[in-house]
Amino acid sequence: MPELPEVEALAQHLREHAAGRTVSRIDVASLSVLKTVTPAWTELHGREVTGAARYGKHLDLVCGDLHLVVHLARAGWLRWADAMSATPPKPGKGPLALRVHLDSATGPGFDLTEAGTKKGLAVWIVRDPAEVPSIARLGPDxxxxxxxxxxxxxxxxxxxxxxxxxxxxxxxxxxxxxxxxxxxxxxxxxxxxxxxxxxxxxxxxxxxxxxxxxxxxxxxxxxxxxxxxxxxxxxxxxxxxxxxxxxxxxxxxxxxxxxxxxxxxxxxxxxxxxxxxxxxxxxxxx
CATH class of the missing domain: 1.10.8.50 (Helicase, Ruva Protein; domain 3)
Structure with a gap:
């Protein structure tokens, strides 16, 4: 399970490689990972990535006044690529749960993946990270x-x-x-x-x-x-x-x-x- 050091490193990676870029498209390969309905993931399209943060073991991709918050759980991971495939992934096929395209459909971006059959990867799209129940319950870092x-x-x-x-x-x-x-x-x-x-x-x-x-x-x-x-x-x-x-x-x-x-x-x-x-x-x- 990714813990504080790994999630902090992922946040720093996103600050360096994703900040300043625009969310071109989000592909959802597994609807079960989305724990919020509104705002919809499509509301992130066209928004600039303005930063990344960490809350405990949660990763936060900041897009202006919206946040894509991820908990990688036990077997989840973020896989960065300098060039993404423009072909939308097939839902329910393989470990891919969600894909974020930056700048263009074939530009850089990252996949959220989860190995194994026991699924715990979770994604929230919120206006305030404190809206995520597991963040609201966190003790001091x-x-x-x-x-x-x-x-x-x-x-x-x-x-x-x-x-x-x-x-x-x-x-x-x-x-x-x-x-x-x-x-x-x-x-x-x-x-x-x-x-x-x-x-x-x-x-x-x-x-x-x-x-x-x-x-x-x-x-x-x-x-x-x-x-x-x-x-x-x-x-x-x-x-x-x-x-x-x-x-x-x-x-x-x-x-x-x-x-x-x-x-x-x-x-x-x-x-x-x-x-x-x-x-x-x-x-x-x-």
């Missing part, structure tokens, strides 16, 4: 949180650390992969209760959020959209590395599975050498 703000946010809460870090209504932008990396860098257990973290643990957590996310943004911004996924994987130390040695201490990275997801951690770095019980309870990790 992860990169806007200092140590004091983080402490106030987590004080008295009873969630496990893994749950809290990935709760977008609490902290916006962190998903499954970077939460694993943050907890590893902070040397904290995924099962730690956030409201009981000691001051020094909160210090490490705040530093790790900044270190991991800033570092990932710096590696990602400027990369071509097609390379962002491999760039993300190359920077991971524990996520999706179960069975491999921890690059910090050499212990074997372990995995906990729940529902259709999993998270990884290092026992030596994070849990005092103890393997965590695979509880698989929805109350812990939703």
């Amino acid at each position: 992860a990169l806007a949180l200092g140590r004091a703000e983080l402490g106030e946010l987590l004080a008295g809460r009873t969630e496990r650390l893994k749950t809290a870090l990935t709760d977008q209504s609490l902290i916006a932008g962190i998903g499954n992969a970077y939460s694993d990396e943050i907890m590893h860098a902070a040397k904290l257990s995924p099962y730690a209760t956030v409201g009981k973290l000691a001051p020094d643990a909160l210090d490490r957590l705040a530093d790790a959020i900044e270190l991991i996310l800033r570092g990932a943004v710096e590696r990602s911004v400027g990369q071509a959209a097609a390379r962002l996924k491999s760039e993300k994987r190359s920077g991971l130390r524990v996520h999706n590395r179960a069975g491999l040695p921890c690059p910090v201490c050499g212990d074997t990275v372990r995995e906990i599975s729940f529902a259709d997801k999993a998270f990884q951690y290092c026992p030596t770095c994070q849990t005092g050498g103890k393997a965590l019980a695979d509880r698989r309870l929805s109350r812990l990790l939703k």
Whole structure:
């Protein structure tokens, strides 16, 4: 799933390559991705792209007073091309959900695609991003949180650390992969209760959020959209590395599975050498 660093890199790519261009045409290959009826997507035709923004893990293509807001969900992606095919795509064929042509039918633009059968890619066309329900519910952006703000946010809460870090209504932008990396860098257990973290643990957590996310943004911004996924994987130390040695201490990275997801951690770095019980309870990790 694209998280804060990748979505920020995509927003920067659109600022550099799409801003100043005109939306020539939008092709909708899957009507189910559109979560709004009015304004219609055709109202974007002829409008200049004036910028791009990020809200948590949402991407916003700004076209004057209209916004094309995208949530890429688990398997969605943005694919940029310097020249698009003028032939309209066939609805329901392949992973393509929506295509944006800029300047002309054969000019540059991008596709929104989604792999797999479980569809979650969502597109809204709104006059204010706050009209998107999932944006309206967002907590403060992860990169806007200092140590004091983080402490106030987590004080008295009873969630496990893994749950809290990935709760977008609490902290916006962190998903499954970077939460694993943050907890590893902070040397904290995924099962730690956030409201009981000691001051020094909160210090490490705040530093790790900044270190991991800033570092990932710096590696990602400027990369071509097609390379962002491999760039993300190359920077991971524990996520999706179960069975491999921890690059910090050499212990074997372990995995906990729940529902259709999993998270990884290092026992030596994070849990005092103890393997965590695979509880698989929805109350812990939703």
